Amino acid sequence: MGVYGFPAGLPKRPFEERYRRLLGPDYEAFLRYTARMPVPSIRVNPMKLDPDILLSRLRRGGWILEGLPWYRHGFRVISGPAKLGNTPEHQLGLYYVQEAASMAPPVALDPRPGERVLDLAAAPGSKTTQMAEMMGWRGVVVANDPSPSRANSLAANVQRMGSINVVVTSYDGRTITRHLGEGVFDAVLLDAPCSAVGAARRDWTPLRRWSLRSVRRISRLQVSLALEALRSLRPGGRMVYSTCTLDPEENEFVIHRLLSEGAEVEEVSLPGMVTRPGLTRWEGRELDPSLARTVRIYPQDNDTEAFFIALLRRSRS
Amino acid sequence: MSSEVGDGVDRILAALRERFGLIGVPDGAVLIPSGSRKYRVASEEAAALTAGRVIGVYVVKDTPMGPLLSIEGTQILGPLARKNVLSLPEDLLDDWMRGGDLEIGERGDLEPGLVIVRFGDLFAGCGLYSPPKLRNMVPLSRRISSGGGR
Numbered sequence: 200m201g202v203y204g205f206p207a208g209l210p211k212r213p214f215e216e217r218y219r220r221l222l223g224p225d226y227e228a229f230l231r232y233t234a235r236m237p238v239p240s241i242r243v244n245p246m247k248l249d250p251d252i253l254l255s256r257l258r259r260g261g262w263i264l265e266g267l268p269w270y271r272h273g274f275r276v277i278s279g280p281a282k283l284g285n286t287p288e289h290q291l292g293l294y295y296v297q298e299a300a301s302m303a304p305p306v307a308l309d310p311r312p313g314e315r316v317l318d319l320a321a322a323p324g325s326k327t328t329q330m331a332e333m334m335g336w337r338g339v340v341v342a343n344d345p346s347p348s349r350a351n352s353l354a355a356n357v358q359r360m361g362s363i364n365v366v367v368t369s370y371d372g373r374t375i376t377r378h379l380g381e382g383v384f385d386a387v388l389l390d391a392p393c394s395a396v397g398a399a400r401r402d403w404t405p406l407r408r409w410s411l412r413s414v415r416r417i418s419r420l421q422v423s424l425a426l427e428a429l430r431s432l433r434p435g436g437r438m439v440y441s442t443c444t445l446d447p448e449e450n451e452f453v454i455h456r457l458l459s460e461g462a463e464v465e466e467v468s469l470p471g472m473v474t475r476p477g478l479t480r481w482e483g484r485e486l487d488p489s490l491a492r493t494v495r496i497y498p499q500d501n502d503t504e505a506f507f508i509a510l511l512r513r514s515r516s
Numbered sequence: 517m518s519s520e521v522g523d524g525v526d527r528i529l530a531a532l533r534e535r536f537g538l539i540g541v542p543d544g545a546v547l548i549p550s551g552s553r554k555y556r557v558a559s560e561e562a563a564a565l566t567a568g569r570v571i572g573v574y575v576v577k578d579t580p581m582g583p584l585l586s587i588e589g590t591q592i593l594g595p596l597a598r599k600n601v602l603s604l605p606e607d608l609l610d611d612w613m614r615g616g617d618l619e620i621g622e623r624g625d626l627e628p629g630l631v632i633v634r635f636g637d638l639f640a641g642c643g644l645y646s647p648p649k650l651r652n653m654v655p656l657s658r659r660i661s662s663g664g665g666r
Contacts, residue, residue: 227558247591248637248638249637252637270628279606285661286660287609287610287613287638287640287660288614290613290658290659290660291587291591291613291638291640292587292588292591293638313561315561321600336545336559337544337559337561338559338561339559339560339562339564339565341565341568350569351587353540354569354570355657356572357573358573358574358586359588359658361588361591361592363545363557363558363559363562363572363573363592364558364559364572364574365560365562365572366558366562366565366567366568366570366571367568367569367570367571368567368569369569379567379568400655467621471582478536480548
């Protein structure tokens, strides 16, 4: 058994060295929280049932819930009498089991009723269905995942949540504009595939798989996806780029690359959530000062998984 | 829309009107065919896209028993229904979601055949009313297993 209960050999030495450089004095707290299972959380579906009715129903049934400050329909589940995925309310689509920090990227994007929204890497559909609800089931969310099996699970969750304003597609995200056109969306969410260090709170696999080489490989994919996401956006449209990891090469470096393609970084608003500014320098490389408007979410700050979120606007010219 | 497609939608709308007194879909939504005698509800903007492999939500299938609404079909369309809606006590919800048939006796307000099932505020799919029984039609993938519920 390793430090804080990690299995022997985890975290790997190169990971530890890199994250110590990245997080400095915050590294130990990061590691301590990463070793702990997060408190589960749910997002209630206001489109199927008045949330107050559902909440009083769940509380009557023995669930102890605590509201999340950054999303009014999000709740931590302190305790309860059954598995969250095996209740009538879950099976009827009245709530979705969703990690607390993962509700933040849709909040940052703030999709509105009637808009055309693209969720470029959508499976399994937590953020897709959240955005569909934020839009009052008006307008359209195109939810894309290149893997047919993942697109099927996405479609099953869209069905269960009743999201009538969602269209599921299964294209390679790097060529999405060939199929859907350029400049057609009001808003785009790219919750990019990543090294998923934040998700290590639930499962050690990301730490076992981690290597600097894989971070760099994923970073190249992220840049391709982000450039295509930006192209799909209308001039003046907004985009959220997020990951559940903290490596600068998967986050700030990707955003820095978009700045030369007509993207501007805007402030992220997540009321009630503790965030830290994005990096403007890493390992001797200077990044655009506007990257300080991006946010890093550390597990120890809100007792969530780690996240990175950037809000961008495509310039009008 | 081709006339064949339009005929299918008209046919299922007529069947929904006859069986449940339903007179259409909610504002801002449209009913669209989806193959195998199934129909989906989508927002107008979603229905206008042709690129998708799945558009909106499956709500009803045209069956020999009549129009069989999915769980979402009862949740989206059920509040507009005027007849053949069965209200049951909320304490039966767990049994229903486990897939059990229910003994409900003779109900003068229901016609034998497919009925919309609700538990208080919760619409929970269709059942086949064959007095005195209500046959459970909750799909396997949406049932709770024995450890679930309360």
